[in-house]
Amino acid sequence: MDQVAESLARAIGARVKQERKGRGWTLDQLAAAAGVSRRMLVNVEQGGVNPSIGTLLRLSDALGVGLPALVEPPAARTAKITRRGEGAVLWTGDLGGKGVLVAGTGGPDVVELWDWTLAPGERHESEAHADGTRELLHVQDGTLTVAVDSESYEVATGDALSFYGDIAHAYINRHDEPARFSLTVFEPGVGAAHRTEIPNA
Incomplete structure (x- = not known):
């Protein structure tokens, strides 16, 4: 690292x-x-x-x-600014792509704002998130293929896509130019399954 x-x-x-x-x-x-x-x-x-x-x-x-x-x-409950380059890099691809968490809210209803770049040929597989999770993405540069369950969507510069993220999905760059997109993830009721009981040791 x-x-x-x-x-x-x-x-x-x-x-x-x-x-x-x-x-x-x-x-x-x-x-x-x-x-x-x-x-x-x-x-x-x-x-x-x-x-x-x-x-x-x-x-x-x-x-x-x-x-x-x-x-x-x-x-504290005030405005928070994240300057360019200060986001948390939580994914890096083998070819130079990045998934950067740039902003987010606290629970129980969580909203995350991401800045993603996929190099040509890169793919990011995402596990199914919690029930009810929604994802909204907006392509800023390039063309992105988004695979959701058995469906596939091609999203070009300026296009947007919304889908349920509670099933397996993937972001894929099948083109010769980098693809950059912003991604907003809404996860309702984070931790709801674990609030009523403490797991056994």
């Missing part, structure tokens, strides 16, 4: 640990609630791994906080 990625991994680890301890949960309890291995959770909390977006979503849902809450410190 480079220095920026290491710093982000440490911040995420500290926040996950803070949220877990604030609930009085053991590592085993959070691992069970999130459906991740204890070893992965230990590595995340120690800042020794840059977890996948899927892992972060499972942890944020189990903790009942939004993904943005895991990548930035709690803020």
Whole structure:
């Protein structure tokens, strides 16, 4: 990991640990609630791994906080500006693409704003998110193919697409030029499945 990625991994680890301890949960309890291995959770909390977006979503849902809450410190109820280059890079492609979380809200109804770039030939697979999740994307440059379940949509510069993100989906650049798009994700009731009971150790 480079220095920026290491710093982000440490911040995420500290926040996950803070949220877990604030609930009085053991590592085993959070691992069970999130459906991740204890070893992965230990590595995340120690800042020794840059977890996948899927892992972060499972942890944020189990903790009942939004993904943005895991990548930035709690803020007072004021406006928050994210300057160019300050977003959390949560995905990097083998060919140079990036998924950057630039802004978001707290739970239980979470809204995330992303800035994505896919290099020619890159593909990002996304697991199904929580029930009711909606995604809206707007292509700023290039052409993007979005696969949702068994359907495929080609979205060109200036086009927008909205779809349910609670089924598996993928973003694909099948063209010779980079594709850049903004993505807004709405996840209602984050953590609702974990609020009524503490998972067993």
